[in-house]
Amino acid sequence: MNLLSPGVVVLQMLDALLLFLASIALILSVSIARKWDPDATTPQQYRLEKRSYLVATVVAYIFYLKLLLFLYFIHTLDDLAALLPGAMCAAGVTDATPYGTPLFVVKILDLYLFGLWLVLHRIDTKRVDRPYTRTKFRLYLLLFPFLVLETILQFLHFGAIDPHRIVSCCGTLFSAPKTPLIGLFTTLPAPAVAGLFYLLYAAILLAWLRRSPTATAISNLLFIPVAVLSLITLFSTYIYQMPHHHCPFCLLQADYGYVGYLLYTALFGGTFFGLAAWVAEKCGDGRVRRWMVWSVALDTLYVAVVSFHPIAYYLENGVWL
Amino acid sequence: MRERHAIEVKSVSKIFETAAGSVQALEAVDLAIRPNELVILKGPSGSGKSTLLSLIAALQKPTCGEVVVENERVSKLPDDFAALYRRRRIGFIFQKFNLIPTLSALENVYTPLLPERIGERELEEKALRVMEEFSIAHKRDERAAALSGGEQQRVAIARALVNDPPILLADEPTANLDAKLSREFIGFLERIRDEGKTIVVATHDPLFFDLPFVDRQIEMHDGRVVGTRR
Numbered sequence: 001m002n003l004l005s006p007g008v009v010v011l012q013m014l015d016a017l018l019l020f021l022a023s024i025a026l027i028l029s030v031s032i033a034r035k036w037d038p039d040a041t042t043p044q045q046y047r048l049e050k051r052s053y054l055v056a057t058v059v060a061y062i063f064y065l066k067l068l069l070f071l072y073f074i075h076t077l078d079d080l081a082a083l084l085p086g087a088m089c090a091a092g093v094t095d096a097t098p099y100g101t102p103l104f105v106v107k108i109l110d111l112y113l114f115g116l117w118l119v120l121h122r123i124d125t126k127r128v129d130r131p132y133t134r135t136k137f138r139l140y141l142l143l144f145p146f147l148v149l150e151t152i153l154q155f156l157h158f159g160a161i162d163p164h165r166i167v168s169c170c171g172t173l174f175s176a177p178k179t180p181l182i183g184l185f186t187t188l189p190a191p192a193v194a195g196l197f198y199l200l201y202a203a204i205l206l207a208w209l210r211r212s213p214t215a216t217a218i219s220n221l222l223f224i225p226v227a228v229l230s231l232i233t234l235f236s237t238y239i240y241q242m243p244h245h246h247c248p249f250c251l252l253q254a255d256y257g258y259v260g261y262l263l264y265t266a267l268f269g270g271t272f273f274g275l276a277a278w279v280a281e282k283c284g285d286g287r288v289r290r291w292m293v294w295s296v297a298l299d300t301l302y303v304a305v306v307s308f309h310p311i312a313y314y315l316e317n318g319v320w321l
Numbered sequence: 322m323r324e325r326h327a328i329e330v331k332s333v334s335k336i337f338e339t340a341a342g343s344v345q346a347l348e349a350v351d352l353a354i355r356p357n358e359l360v361i362l363k364g365p366s367g368s369g370k371s372t373l374l375s376l377i378a379a380l381q382k383p384t385c386g387e388v389v390v391e392n393e394r395v396s397k398l399p400d401d402f403a404a405l406y407r408r409r410r411i412g413f414i415f416q417k418f419n420l421i422p423t424l425s426a427l428e429n430v431y432t433p434l435l436p437e438r439i440g441e442r443e444l445e446e447k448a449l450r451v452m453e454e455f456s457i458a459h460k461r462d463e464r465a466a467a468l469s470g471g472e473q474q475r476v477a478i479a480r481a482l483v484n485d486p487p488i489l490l491a492d493e494p495t496a497n498l499d500a501k502l503s504r505e506f507i508g509f510l511e512r513i514r515d516e517g518k519t520i521v522v523a524t525h526d527p528l529f530f531d532l533p534f535v536d537r538q539i540e541m542h543d544g545r546v547v548g549t550r551r
Contacts (some may be wrong), residue, residue: 041331041387041396049382053400128402 007076007085008158014069019151026144028055033137038129052133059140060121063114065149070111073154073260078252082165089250091170095287099157106150112141112272119276123285132283170247178192190234190320197230201303204274208296213288214283216295220274223299225266231306238309243321263305264296271296326389327488327519328354328377333386333396335372335544346372347545349386352523356487359514359534362523364541370523373541376410377521379403382415390488408433412481412518416493418473420480423464426457426528429465430479451479454507487514491522494500495529503528 037045055063077090087093094100117139124132200223200230207215232246239256240247273295280288314320330352337344347369354360375381376388379395388396395406407413420429431448439447452458457475460468465476474494481489491510495503503526506532511534514520522529530538540548 038397041383041385043385045385049397049399125401126398128398130399155415 003075003282005080007072011069011073011076012155012158015151015154020064022062022144022147025055025058025073026141029059029140033134033141036137038131038133038136052130056121056125056133056136060118060148063118066114067111070107070263073107073250078249080161081148083163084161085164088167088169088250089253090246091174091247092167093161094249096162096167097157097160099153100159103150103153103215106146106153108197110143110146110150111268112275113146115272116275116279117143119279120283123280123283123287125279126285135139149275161251170245170250174246180256188229188233193226193233196226197234198303201299204296205301208292211289211292213277213292216274216292217278219298220271220295223274224267224271227271227302228308231263233310235306237321238313239306241313241321258310259305263302266298267307270295270300270302273298324349325383326353327356327358327391328352328374328521329389330377331387331389333373333376333383333388335369335376335381336384343416346382346544350544350546353540354443354519354537356519357514357517358521358536359510360522361529361532361535361538362521362541363530363538364547365524365525367543368541369544370541370543372490374413374492374521374523377488378413378490379406395489408436408484410486410488412484412486412489414477414481414489414491415416415492418477418495418497420476421467421474422464422467424465426465426468426472426476427452427460427461429476430483433480448479448483451483452476454482455479470498471505474498474502474506475509478506478513482513487517487518489520491520491524493524493526495526500528507532 028051032048032055034164035044036048036052074090077093080093081087081089084093084096084133087096094104096282117136120132120136120139124130124136202221203219204216207219232248236246236248236251237243239259249260250256251263252258253260273291275308277288277291280286280291310320330350333347333350334345335347337346350373354371362373364370376383376396377390379388379398383396385511386396387394390396390410393406395403398406415429424432427445427448430452431444432446434447435504449454449458449461449511450463452475455475455478457472457479458474460476465473468476480491481491495506498506507528510520510522511532514534529535536551538550
């Protein structure tokens with residue numbers, strides 16, 4: 001039996017609608033990607049110019065909506081935990097079907113890909129000669145399969161959830177892991193993980209001080225998995241004040257002051273702007289420094305919030321977990 | 322040495338798609354206008370004069386060919402850049418003046434300055450300066466709808482010139498005026514031309530055809546240039 005909560009219905013309908021619009025945009029994008037010639041004054045080029053405004057606007061709105069819908073997706077997963085026996089948070093709902101984890105990974109990947117496309121689109125529309133129109137439509141052709149994959153996985157995941165089947169809670173998932181990868185996450189030595197985490201943060205600061213967008217992008221790219229790893233392995237235990245609770249989803253719950261929303265927004269924002277600064281530099285855009293500042297500011301916020309909890313715990317209890 | 326042009330129209334065609342079929346408004350039009358030149362576009366209704374002006378003003382894009390104004394390919398401008406181009410470099414006087422009836426004369430004149438984000442005081446000063454030039458400053462607080470035809474025309478001219486654009490386009494500017502007001506407009510035109518602006522007037526009003534200060538008359542028919550007279 002399928003699980004049809006209002007949240008799931010909204011997500012499925014919106015994603016189906018967005019995929020429909022994206023498919024129309026895809027058809028129109030093919031000719032732009034193939035035939036765009038900015039210098040031409042032919043009827044075909046003028047037609048493509050008109051079409052490109054329309055299609056780029058549609059695609060941009062789809063991607064903006066997908067970014068916002070991600071937050072609603074997380075909120076819905078958290079809500080569904082109350083309906084699934086055994087689930088205590090979004091982790092149980094994600095693990096309820098074999099499609100949940102791939103869906104989550106694809107959604108996060110899409111956030112970065114769609115966001116970077118929007119950066120390129122913004123740079124392109126600020127220039128009178130629209131120099132990246134062809135590139136951005138070619139990129140759209142490459143991104144479209146990710147959009148399809150995300151929508152299919154979401155349909156499969158929500159369609160396969162059985163509300164009568166008992167699912168694992170996050171305590172089981174992250175304390176007695178059934179996958180080797182999660183097992184590795186929770187058993188890594190904390191000092192090594194912390195060392196790697198702060199080393200990469202130092203690399204981000206250094207890249208910013210040296211005003212190197214490439215170094216900023218590389219260090220931010222590496223910072224994404226290391227930040228998630230350190231959160232699961234180390235910092236989450238201090239946020240929960242429980243040595244064996246490693247769940248990255250419970251952070252999103254009211255019991256922990258919704259700190260997860262702050263953490264994940266800061267981590268996404270910081271790393272995303274780090275990558276955006278590199279894109280801007282490659283396109284000769286003037287916003288490189290501004291985006292590097294945003295990147296460092298949000299990365300610093302993330303580091304400050306996660307670091308606060310172990311320090312506060314140590315000051316309060318005089319021991320490390 | 323290549324002659325410098327204020328406006329170049331290169332092999333421009335414009336086809337409008339309507340429910341009844343395609344309408345060819347312009348067909349392979351070539352035209353070059355020098356800086357500070359006053360050109361009259363003449364021809365019967367439907368000859369393509371207004372379409373040509375709207376392409377020069379980047380209000381529309383051609384079907385093919387291109388329009389270059391002061392070395393900028395305006396027919397290739399994206400919409401937001403076309404708006405900026407119109408605001409900074411084009412003054413446009415419309416046949417029916419197109420004033421906003423609920424705004425005062427002063428507000429109508431400074432409307433093109435609003436996106437420039439200048440202070441209200443400077444906005445009013447600039448608008449009043451050009452209104453005084455055309456003897457309409459005393460009507461500053463009158464609603465546009467309450468102004469006479471002649472007064473509306475002056476407000477429209479002031480609005481077209483408030484940004485000090487290098488190019489002035491006028492589309493049948495005297496079509497709604499009597500002979501006296503039309504002659505007054507022609508007087509204004511001579512003054513504006515003496516300020517160094519490039520002017521293109523689309524009209525079929527015979528009053529414009531024998532003016533001594535007009536540099537060129539271009540005759541259009543069925544979307545094509547059929548004759549030029551200096």
